[in-house]
Amino acid sequence: MTNANLPQRLSAGLCTLLLVFFAAFASATATVENYGYPIQDRFVATVVGTPEGYEAELPKDIPMKKRWLNVFPERHLPDLIWYGQEMIYSEALQDRPAPLIFLIAGTGAAYNGGKNTNMARAFYKAGFHVVSLSSPTFPNFVTSASTTGVVGHAQRDAEDLYRVMEMIWKRLEDKIEVTSFNLTGYSLGAFNSAYVSHLDEQRKSFNFRKVLLINPPVSLYNSISLLDRMTQNIPGGEDNFNQFFNKLVQAFSKIYKEEDDIGGDFLYQAYKAMNLQDEELAALIGVSFRMSSSSLVFTSDVMTDFGYVKPRGLALDRYADLTVYNQVMRRLGFTDYYHDFFYPFYKADYPDMSRDEFISAISLTGIADYLRSSEKITVMHNENDIILEPGEIDFFNEVFGERATIYPYGGHCGNINYKDNVAHMVATFTEGAQ
Amino acid sequence: MNQLILRGSLLVLALSLGACASAPEQLPEADARADALAQPADYPEPVFAASRIVPADSIDVTSVYDPWEGMNKRIYNFNYHFDQWVFLPVVRGWRAVVPEPARVGVHNFFENFRDVRTMANSILQASPSKLMQSTGRVLVNSTIGLFGLIDVATSMGMPKPDEDFGQTLGHWGVGTGPYLVLPLLGPSNVRDGVGLYPDFMLQNYVQNDLLAQPVRATAFLFDSIDTRSNTSFRYYETGSAFEYQTVRWLYTTKRELDVEK
Numbered sequence: 001m002t003n004a005n006l007p008q009r010l011s012a013g014l015c016t017l018l019l020v021f022f023a024a025f026a027s028a029t030a031t032v033e034n035y036g037y038p039i040q041d042r043f044v045a046t047v048v049g050t051p052e053g054y055e056a057e058l059p060k061d062i063p064m065k066k067r068w069l070n071v072f073p074e075r076h077l078p079d080l081i082w083y084g085q086e087m088i089y090s091e092a093l094q095d096r097p098a099p100l101i102f103l104i105a106g107t108g109a110a111y112n113g114g115k116n117t118n119m120a121r122a123f124y125k126a127g128f129h130v131v132s133l134s135s136p137t138f139p140n141f142v143t144s145a146s147t148t149g150v151v152g153h154a155q156r157d158a159e160d161l162y163r164v165m166e167m168i169w170k171r172l173e174d175k176i177e178v179t180s181f182n183l184t185g186y187s188l189g190a191f192n193s194a195y196v197s198h199l200d201e202q203r204k205s206f207n208f209r210k211v212l213l214i215n216p217p218v219s220l221y222n223s224i225s226l227l228d229r230m231t232q233n234i235p236g237g238e239d240n241f242n243q244f245f246n247k248l249v250q251a252f253s254k255i256y257k258e259e260d261d262i263g264g265d266f267l268y269q270a271y272k273a274m275n276l277q278d279e280e281l282a283a284l285i286g287v288s289f290r291m292s293s294s295s296l297v298f299t300s301d302v303m304t305d306f307g308y309v310k311p312r313g314l315a316l317d318r319y320a321d322l323t324v325y326n327q328v329m330r331r332l333g334f335t336d337y338y339h340d341f342f343y344p345f346y347k348a349d350y351p352d353m354s355r356d357e358f359i360s361a362i363s364l365t366g367i368a369d370y371l372r373s374s375e376k377i378t379v380m381h382n383e384n385d386i387i388l389e390p391g392e393i394d395f396f397n398e399v400f401g402e403r404a405t406i407y408p409y410g411g412h413c414g415n416i417n418y419k420d421n422v423a424h425m426v427a428t429f430t431e432g433a434q
Numbered sequence: 435m436n437q438l439i440l441r442g443s444l445l446v447l448a449l450s451l452g453a454c455a456s457a458p459e460q461l462p463e464a465d466a467r468a469d470a471l472a473q474p475a476d477y478p479e480p481v482f483a484a485s486r487i488v489p490a491d492s493i494d495v496t497s498v499y500d501p502w503e504g505m506n507k508r509i510y511n512f513n514y515h516f517d518q519w520v521f522l523p524v525v526r527g528w529r530a531v532v533p534e535p536a537r538v539g540v541h542n543f544f545e546n547f548r549d550v551r552t553m554a555n556s557i558l559q560a561s562p563s564k565l566m567q568s569t570g571r572v573l574v575n576s577t578i579g580l581f582g583l584i585d586v587a588t589s590m591g592m593p594k595p596d597e598d599f600g601q602t603l604g605h606w607g608v609g610t611g612p613y614l615v616l617p618l619l620g621p622s623n624v625r626d627g628v629g630l631y632p633d634f635m636l637q638n639y640v641q642n643d644l645l646a647q648p649v650r651a652t653a654f655l656f657d658s659i660d661t662r663s664n665t666s667f668r669y670y671e672t673g674s675a676f677e678y679q680t681v682r683w684l685y686t687t688k689r690e691l692d693v694e695k
Contacts, residue, residue, distance in 0.1 A: 083514075083670035110672075139673030242495045249687065295674035302675060307480045309487075319507040326676050327494055328487045340481050 032407050037415045042384035043281035045414030056422035058121035064092045064132075066112075069171075071145045071164055080302050080316040084143025087164060092120055092130040097177035099209070100129040101429060102165055104196075106187030106413070108292030110134045115186055118417050119425070126426045129176055131168055135189055136160055137292075139299040149303035150345045151296070152220065152338070154362050158195035165196075166205050181206035182429050186413050187387070190216030190379075191364065197377060198367050211377045212428045215385055215413045218395045219363040221338060223387040228333035230286025233279040244283060285386070294329035297337045308341045364395070371399050378403045378428055380421065382410035496683040498613050506615040507678060513620060514669035521618075525663045539583040541664060544657045546575050546582030547637050548596070554636055555597035559605045564595040596692070600629030604693035613682055620667075621685035 038054060039045040068086040077084055089111045101123050105116045111132040120130045134141045136157040142149055145164050151157055172178075183206075185193040190213035197211045217223035234244045276284070301308040302316070309328045310316065343355055350358065364371065371377060379400050383393060396404040405424065407415060415421050500506065529537070549571045556565035571587040571594060579586040588594065603625050604610070611624030619630075641653055670677060 081673075081675055084673055088671065139675070140671070141673075143673065239489070239492075242493060245495055295672075295676055298675055299673070307478060309480050309482050309484075311480045312478045318511065319504055321503060322675060322679065323494070323497070324484050324488075326496075326679060327492070328482055328484045329676075331487045332482060336482070 032405065035408055036420065037407070037410055037418045039411075039414060040384075040409045041278070042382075042386050042409065042411040042414075043278045043285070045382075045384075045409060045411030046285060046386055047281050047411075047414075049414050050417040054419065055417045056118075056122060056419040058118060058422070059125055060121075062092045062121055062124040062130075064090050064112075064117075064120060064124075064130075066090050067168075067171075069144075069164060069167060071167065075144075077143055078302050078305075078315065079318050080320060081139075081143050081299060082318055084140055084299075087134075087144035088140055089134065089164070089168065090120070090132045091168075091172070092124045092132075093172075093176050094124075094127060094129050097179055098127050098129050099180045099182055099429065100131065100172075100176075100178045101182040101184060103130065103132045104161065104183075104185030104189035104192050105133065105135040105138065106185070106189045107135055107289070108137050108296060109189075110138050110140070115413065115416055118422075119184070119186075122422050122426055123429070126430055128182070128429070129172075129178060131165075131172075133161065133164065136192065137188060137296050139295050142296060142299045143303060148345075150300050150306075150342060152342055152362070153346065154191070154195050154220070154366065155199075157192055158199045161192055161196050162199050162203065162205070169205070180209040182210045183208050184212040184214065184425070184429075186214040186416060188217065188220070190214050191220060194364055194367060194371060194377065197374070198370050201370070201374075208376060210429050211374075212425065213377065213379045213381075214416065214425070215381055215387070216364065216379070217387050218365065218392045219360065219389075221335075221359045221362060222389050222392070224334045224338070226387060226389065227286060227289040228335050230282045231290060231333075233283035233286065235280070235283075241287070244280075245287070248284065282386075290330060290333070293334045293337070294326070294332070297332070297334075297341065298325055298329050300341070304345070306341060306345060308337075364399075368395075368399050375403070378405070380405050380407070380424060380428075382407045382412070382415065384409045384411060386412045496679065498679075498682050498686045499610075500613040500682060502612055502614065506613065509615040509617055510620075510669065510678060513615070513618060516618060517669060521662050524659055528659050528663060537660070537663070540656060541660050542575070542579070542585045543582045544660055545585065546572060546579070547640060549575070549594070550640055551633050551636060552595050552597045555599060555602045555633075556595070558599075558602045559597065561597075564597060567593050567595050568597075598626075598629055599632045600626030600689070601693050603629055604689070610686070610689070613686065621681055623686070623689070626689065 036054070037045075038051060039048060067089055069089065070086050075085065103111075103116050103119050103123075105111060105113055109116065111134040116132050120132050123130045136142070136146060136151045141160075142151055146157075146160050148156065151160075183193050183197060184190075193211055193213055194216065197208055200206050200208055231241075234241055236243065298309065300306070301310050305312055307313075309325055309332070316322070338359065339355070343358055346358070353361070377400070379396050381393065381396055381404065383406050385393065393406065396406065407421070409415075410418070410421070532540075549568045552568040553565060553572065556562075556568055571592050574587045574590065574592065575582050575585060578584075608625055610626070614622045614624055614627050616622045616627060622630075641650055645653060672680075674680065
């Protein structure tokens with residue numbers, strides 16, 4: 001590698017670093033022996049991912065096509081977000097009959113984010129038609145495919161996802177031959193997958209053959225609270241964000257300037273060179289989560305004219321100066337959104353539910369019976385995932401039993417590109433298939 | 435001039451970053467903005483008003499001096515439409531008609547001229563090591579690499595410094611001036627925008643010397659198509675309402691690092 005690739009590496013690195021969400025710690029017994037993923041620290045794994053040499057070997061070029069879908073043709077978007085009318089997704093199709101798999105991205109992530117792209121490669125290589133979807137928390141999904149424009153609601157998000165999946169299948173059914181429908185997602189996308197599968201039991205458009213949940217949260221609110229609190233790890237508190245951030249940028253720039261040949265392992269090298277402590281990594285994860293949630297929440301605010309940070313009735317045009325809204329949004333956590341926007345917004349639809357009941361309903365425990373009895377659903381998780389409260393990992397052993405595979409480490413999705421995990425992922429869907 | 439079209443990977447970063455860092459000096463803006471953000475009286479107070487949330491003395495580390503923001507956003511918008519109606523359809527045609535190995539050859543061919551540009555700017559920056567590296571690349575690629583069509587130098591592990599006149603100006607202490615979105619080319623600033631001209635003239639001069647007339651006439655066109663084809667950035671596709679300022683900050687930070695590099 002030469003330094004011509006460095007900007008890409010720098011940004012791809014930062015990107016991975018920053019597209020990371022969710023946090024906490026856990027306890028349980030390892031069910032996987034001789035696990036070879038090399039990073040045992042949960043924060044490092046979450047941020048750094050899978051180092052070079054440990055990744056699955058996947059084809060770089062697959063026939064991935066970007067597609068646009070006008071879900072609500074009647075929708076009229078505010079001028080500020082005029083570009084968000086059509087939902088963007090991608091498909092990579094086999095030229096023979098094959099099983100189809102839908103991929104749902106994690107919090108704030110696009111259909112073509114790094115993790116989704118890798119998974120698409122793995123499944124395409126294994127002979128699947130692959131359809132990649134953004135998370136309902138990705139701004140483009142909010143503007144184009146969310147019925148209400150206010151996301152994070154387990155059932156509503158599942159219905160929105162189900163609608164676009166049906167529309168996409170309608171487009172494809174004359175073009176390709178499908179032998180079975182399958183579903184997977186990581187992080188929040190895994191949480192969404194569980195609810196989409198639940199919905200499919202009633203609607204039966206797909207009758208999913210297999211569903212794999214990769215590193216899902218148990219309680220969305222718990223995971224989000226953990227992530228929000230991570231910004232408290234900024235040395236000196238949130239008011240010292242600037243110093244912290246400048247330190248990070250300086251560290252990155254030092255590596256950027258000095259390293260000419262750093263191979264495909266920029267993040268790992270950067271991590272080692274920067275010598276960050278766990279607290280700082282946690283802060284970084286918290287900041288990254290804050291950045292993606294602020295885009296999302298502001299988009300919802302503009303969509304609904306709710307009056308959260310933008311005054312109600314104020315019409316911003318596409319050229320408006322948004323500096324101040326950006327500044328305000330960056331001071332607000334996702335929990336603020338749940339209490340002061342999400343809850344009041346949906347309160348009218350669920351008048352009998354208290355705030356606490358409302359929040360605890362957004363959890364996999366709400367469909368635990370379904371998950372317990374549904375043989376088609378399997379889980380792949382990590383014992384030291386940072387998005388789970390202490391003890392929450394036990395939920396998966398209790399509910400899924402042998403259908404849960406808990407890796408001893410990997411943090412939050414840090415091992416998702418590790419060769420054993422990719423093989424596990426693919427085998428989940430190929431075993432027993434015709 | 436093409437390097438100014440923002441690199442796609444930066445955009446991916448933009449997506450997740452939302453915004454951050456690199457405090458420029460020009461910040462009396464911040465106060466004025468804080469005042470301006472106090473709500474106009476005829477709108478209802480939002481749940482979280484800036485006056486209650488943002489500390490009065492807070493400095494926005496992601497702010498960039500951008501006095502022409504209104505104009506810049508209009509050009510940004512224009513670039514999107516130009517992409518949709520002209521640039522991207524042409525790129526799609528290019529990718530459909532020209533087979534991959536030929537496209538790579540064209541790309542390498544123009545990259546070789548980029549190395550010539552780096553040679554010239556390395557001299558101007560008095561940097562012998564970059565001059566050696568870029569000269570070595572040009573010599574190898576122009577000969578063994580068949581006039582630049584094959585990037586032998588990279589296969590041999592030769593480093594590829596990337597210097598342009600904007601960086602040369604920055605190297606000698608010239609400030610960036612206001613942020614600027616250039617028609618067709620995208621994010622830039624006054625310094626880098628001015629720097630395009632000598633770089634462009636140099637490339638023209640070298641190409642005029644080396645290329646036959648019919649090739650010369652179309653070189654600029656193919657260079658542009660090749661560059662767009664290799665840039666995955668798509669305007670507005672992050673979906674974030676904050677995309678403009680995020681891209682602005684990323685561009686500015688990256689150029690700051692490039693000058694220091």
